Amino acid sequence: MAAWLFLFGGVLSLTGVAYAYSLRKMPGALPLFALFALTGIIMFASGREELLPGLADKLLWRNVQQIGYLFAPLSVLWLALTYTREGSRLTRQTIALMLIIPTAGLILIFTDSLHHLMRVQVYLNEAGMLVVQRTVLNQAIYGFSLLVSLVGLFVLIRSVFYTRGVQRRQLLYLIVGMYLPSVLAFMRGAGLVDFQGYTTSIGITYLPGLLIVGWGVLRYHLFDSVPFPRNRLFDMMSEGIVVLDADGRLQDLNGAARRMLRMEGDLWQGRHVSDTPLPSVHWLTAHRDRIEIVSFDFALGEGEDERQFTAKITPILHRNRVLLGSLSVLTDRTEERRREVELRQAAVTDGLTGIYNRNGFISELTRVLESARERGTQLSLLVLDIDSFKSVNDRFGHLTGDRTIRAFVDSVRKTAGELGLFGRIGGEEFALALPGLQAEEAFECAEGIRREIGHTVIADGLGGTFGITASIGVATLRPEDRSFESLYSRADAGLYEAKRLGRNATCEGGKTPIHA
Numbered sequence: 053m054a055a056w057l058f059l060f061g062g063v064l065s066l067t068g069v070a071y072a073y074s075l076r077k078m079p080g081a082l083p084l085f086a087l088f089a090l091t092g093i094i095m096f097a098s099g100r101e102e103l104l105p106g107l108a109d110k111l112l113w114r115n116v117q118q119i120g121y122l123f124a125p126l127s128v129l130w131l132a133l134t135y136t137r138e139g140s141r142l143t144r145q146t147i148a149l150m151l152i153i154p155t156a157g158l159i160l161i162f163t164d165s166l167h168h169l170m171r172v173q174v175y176l177n178e179a180g181m182l183v184v185q186r187t188v189l190n191q192a193i194y195g196f197s198l199l200v201s202l203v204g205l206f207v208l209i210r211s212v213f214y215t216r217g218v219q220r221r222q223l224l225y226l227i228v229g230m231y232l233p234s235v236l237a238f239m240r241g242a243g244l245v246d247f248q249g250y251t252t253s254i255g256i257t258y259l260p261g262l263l264i265v266g267w268g269v270l271r272y273h274l275f276d277s278v279p280f281p282r283n284r285l286f287d288m289m290s291e292g293i294v295v296l297d298a299d300g301r302l303q304d305l306n307g308a309a310r311r312m313l314r315m316e317g318d319l320w321q322g323r324h325v326s327d328t329p330l331p332s333v334h335w336l337t338a339h340r341d342r343i344e345i346v347s348f349d350f351a352l353g354e355g356e357d358e359r360q361f362t363a364k365i366t367p368i369l370h371r372n373r374v375l376l377g378s379l380s381v382l383t384d385r386t387e388e389r390r391r392e393v394e395l396r397q398a399a400v401t402d403g404l405t406g407i408y409n410r411n412g413f414i415s416e417l418t419r420v421l422e423s424a425r426e427r428g429t430q431l432s433l434l435v436l437d438i439d440s441f442k443s444v445n446d447r448f449g450h451l452t453g454d455r456t457i458r459a460f461v462d463s464v465r466k467t468a469g470e471l472g473l474f475g476r477i478g479g480e481e482f483a484l485a486l487p488g489l490q491a492e493e494a495f496e497c498a499e500g501i502r503r504e505i506g507h508t509v510i511a512d513g514l515g516g517t518f519g520i521t522a523s524i525g526v527a528t529l530r531p532e533d534r535s536f537e538s539l540y541s542r543a544d545a546g547l548y549e550a551k552r553l554g555r556n557a558t559c560e561g562g563k564t565p566i567h568a
Contacts, residue, residue: 058099064262065092083131087230090127091262094120101182110182111174118161122154125197128230129204135226136211150200157193198234205231225268232261292382298375300325300332300339312361312382313352330363335378338365342373349385360385402476404454405461413475417485417536420473424487424529431529432494434484435543436464436501439521439555441480448512456510456520463508467501483540491528491560498524498558506556521556523547528560 068088075081094117101113129150157170164170170193172185186194208227212220292309296302302323310316313329326332331350338345345365352359362383368376400412408416417433424431438444438460445453457480464474464484473485484501486494505522512518525546533539542561550557 055099055102058095058102061095061262062092062099064266065089065095068092068262068266083127083134087124087127087131090120090124092120093117094124105180107174107176107182110176114182114184115161118158121194122158122197125201125204126150126154129200129207131226131230132204132207136207153193153196157190160189160193201231201234222268225264229261229263229265229268232264292384294330294380294382295377296325296335296339296380297377298339300335302328303377308384309382312359312384334363335365335380338367338378339375342367342369342375358386360389405458405476407461407482408473408475410475410477413473413477413483413485414536416473416475417483417540420485420487421529421533421536421539425533430488430490431539432486432489432491433527433529433539433543434486434494434498434501435477435525435527435540435547436482436484437523437547437551438480439523439551441520444518444520448514448518452510452513455513459508459510460505460520460522463505464501467504468497471497483543491526494526494528495558495560498526502556502558523550523555524558525550526558526560 065088069085069092072081072085072088076085097113097116097120101110101117104110104113160167160170168187170187170190172187174182174184177183205227208223212223212227287307289306290308292312293304293306294302294309295304302320302325305313305315305320310320313320315328320328324332325335329352334345334348334350337343344367345363347362347364349360349362352361362385363380365378365380367378370376400408400415402409421431423429438456441453441456444456457476460480461474461476461482464482468474468484468486471484471486471489475483477483486497489497502522502524505520508520509517510520525543525548527539527543527546529539545561546559549561550559553559
């Protein structure tokens, strides 16, 4: 009868091996493969021990069984860590240590006839069963295997609290199926139950576990869908998670939140929110009023180290709106804000020169003009044009034309410095707003710019050089100017007058131009 039970258990184990191999790409499939294979060794070797009559034959197959008994607990721990995604906690040194002890024990068992370090006595009882009296060293090695198995049990039980529904039932089936043999073996060893004969041997105790795991595979698709512990998911989130108690003290931070707040280690535990970099008023308000603060922005750090965040605070309420604490989600918006600034900057910046483009300049000029009118301060505007620029493109090509525009801009910047707003209105036409400068000062500034441009030397790309000149129109804000159009129109009229009189000149609309 026992031989048939062992055969049945062996077939179940082989079925499990095939099933685990079919799921070899799933987390936990490889240790499950090893566990079923080791269980199969126990089952088939136990069957052979029961069938063979001689002491030597029985002892040989009892020794073979120890391969499964010694290494199955390691497979159980491996399976638990992989199945719960906790495998990264094992270092290579720890794995090597755990393999050394059962390997050494197995070698000592197979060579026991030479040293008797593992067994005190081996004999057949009246029923023909093999009886082995173990040494203290033997018990210590198997005690280590039991300890490894208990660590795996702890990992699985802890993961039960982080899962729900079907995934929790998966874990429970796995726990019962893998640890029932250990429980029965412990009860037998402690004398709590009186097992007699091969039909109740330790090998047979694996059969109920195989049946339970098999039913879990069929009923709950074990390893088709591997549970993901919430604590691992918590730490893998890119958003920062902050958990406060009802008094506003920090109870938990995930890895992202610790990095955002630069609160590594465990020194943050129990710290009040007002003692953290967070703007505590928002959290205290959410706790006081029992309301969800959907979204607000805040910054941490200063200057180049400034980082932008968005936070959402959700109070955790029990029955009768009793406050238990709050859960907050922090999102790092630094890169997003930086890209937004870059996009806004690109929308108002001339790509060739880096100064304002037409839209950007008009927008800024409107703002400066309104400010000057409100405060009653001076504001002047220069409109500049590169003389005969079309001939530069025609003679030397557009690349040289681009160099000419950049050289022109550099000359204006060199003379005007940080005096005002500088923009490219289109093509070779530019504008320079000069807040705080009255007509005479603006005219002098324009003349300085014109003279500097006249000294500019540009490579023509053909081995030679050439120079350029500019015509400039000047206008100053008047009380009747209600928008930038009237101011710009007068400056543009001055530019037109300078062009009409021969170029390379500065002219304020209606006044005598100055030539080079």
